[in-house]
Amino acid sequence: MPTVQRRIPKECFPAFLGRYTVKSGDNLYKLSQLFRVRMEALAVNNPHIDNPNIIFPGDVLCVPGLIPYPCIIELTPKVDLPFGTGAIVYINFAPRGGQSISFLATLPLPSYLGNYDIYVGKIYIPTVGEFRSQLFPTPEDPPTWSGRIELPTAASITPNSRVTIGPINSKMGISGGIAFEGIINSSSC
Structure with a gap:
């Protein structure tokens, strides 16, 4: 059986x-x-694929988007935190389609910032709304906190979307201030 050369x-x-x-x-x-894009947009903008009705495993397609993928953004601290803290978000295609935002932060225990017991990562997408996910710690001291938000297929990250990490008191439902923040734009990726 002849092998098909990848089209890139x-x-x-x-x-x-x-x-x-x-x-x-x-x-x-x-x-x-x-990817929530028009089929015609994929076909027209991938001219290296002669017949868009015939694609093969290994072919590489250019996918439209408002934000480059993958994208890593370093978040800015918004409160005084101990030396060695930091946070990033990683934006990419989600494992089941659509988009995902992964949070990774080295932070002290939430109680360092007050009467809080967990951290939550959030993304606010203009005209769409807010999505959030609890972050979970590793056993190191200080821990590295991580979590992921998989957006529903009806939502898409747009420029000027805001990502934050902040403490919450999960028993009382009280949110603390923002520990880290970043704005997603094409230029920041």
């Missing part, structure tokens, strides 16, 4: 900010649904 774009156009490697069983319609 020389570059993606400026509005196409992510790349996807085709897997067995993929087709353009399925991928357009997965």
Whole structure:
């Protein structure tokens, strides 16, 4: 059986900010649904694919987006924190389609900031709303806290989306101030 040579774009156009490697069983319609883009946009903007009805595992497609993927943003501290603390968010395609935001932060225990017992990572997407996820610690001292938000397929990260990490008292439902913050823009990725 002859092998098919992978088709890889020389570059993606400026509005196409992510790349996807085709897997067995993929087709353009399925991928357009997965990435929430028009099928015609995928076809027209991947000129290295002669016939968009025929794609092969290993082909690489340029995927449109408002934010480049993958994207890593260093968050800015908003309160006085001990030496050695820091936080980032990693934005990429979600494992089940759509988009995800992963949080990673080296922080003291939440009680350092007051009567709090957990940290929560949040993203606020203008005109869409807020999504949040509890962060969980590693056993080191200070711990590294992590968590992930997988956005529903109806939501998409847009420029000027705001990500934060802050403490919460989970028993009383009281949120503390913001410990770290960042704004997502094409220039920050």
